[in-house]
Amino acid sequence: MPSAALYGGFAHASALWEVYVAPKPGLVDRLGSGAHTDMHYGTFVSSALALAPFWSQQCEEGLSGLSPGKAFPRLRSRGVAMEEVMFAATKGINTHKGLIFVLSLLLYGTGKALEEGEPLSAERICARGGSCVAGMVEAELEPLKKNLPPRPLTHGERLYLEHGITGIRGEAERGFPSLWSAGLPALEKALGEGHSLHHAGLYALLHLMLATEDSTVIHRGGYAFWKTEYREMIREVLLRGAPFCSSGESALVELDREFSRRRISPGGSADLLSATFFLHFCLLREQQMRLHGAAATSPPEESKFAREMIFSS
16 A cells, blocks of 8 residues: 655645746746735745645545544644644744645545545545545534624634535535546646646646635635636736736736735635645556556665655646
8 A cells, every 4th residue: 555655745845846836826926926925935945844844644534444523523623733833934924724624624535535446536545534534614604604703703613604615624624625626637638738737736726726615715805806807807817828928928927916916815725726736646646556556666666666756847
């Protein structure tokens, strides 16, 4: 059986690939800080490096055979520890809090599917991961309709009460449909047409932005903006061929400037782009194992494959 370290390596590579891909509208990347004034490319890289040792431990929870109900408290507890490490590395800046939640679930889902002896598929990984948070919306958001907590509401709680937006909680509980129905198909389509992983990532991001209830966008731009203008702007960029031609590239740069000016940052979609990369790497690994069998699970082969995920173009 492949090691948890390998899939932890995929998670690390995915976090690095997400921040490397550019230009991402309103988001931090290697070309700029987007809509943000308190973070930059180096902030994200520092955070990703600090989190790297923890990812394999989240996968181990699935490989150990723990049920979703027993695994989630352990995933959440370690996730809190990861947040503390992240804040220490970034001097208090939240770079990857959402990603810790998303990738922890998917790593558990990967480990659990492997422990069950099932072939890896995007739907299976997402379903196993989502099973950890079954009932989360009902348990954590629904009670707010009857009794408000003695503290200020979070942005996510307020959006749920005002518009029924469940955000990443709902996405996870439904088995991450935005990943296997939008992000991953877009990535694979672009790769199948011969585009680089970098450009395929940009293409996947735009499709995730269309598919996802991104609470960060709604908080910053408003619900009406997210429902209408935001999506119209993304569709226009895609219609102009982004990111695969000069016209599309120009449209993407223009959208980045506009989002940055208006302080619109689709952070939830960025987290799901990392998750899309993660699923892609897992499926590539599954294909390799089918071709080469047990030889592909040797430590040297696993190390080689993980390196290729980080340094491939």
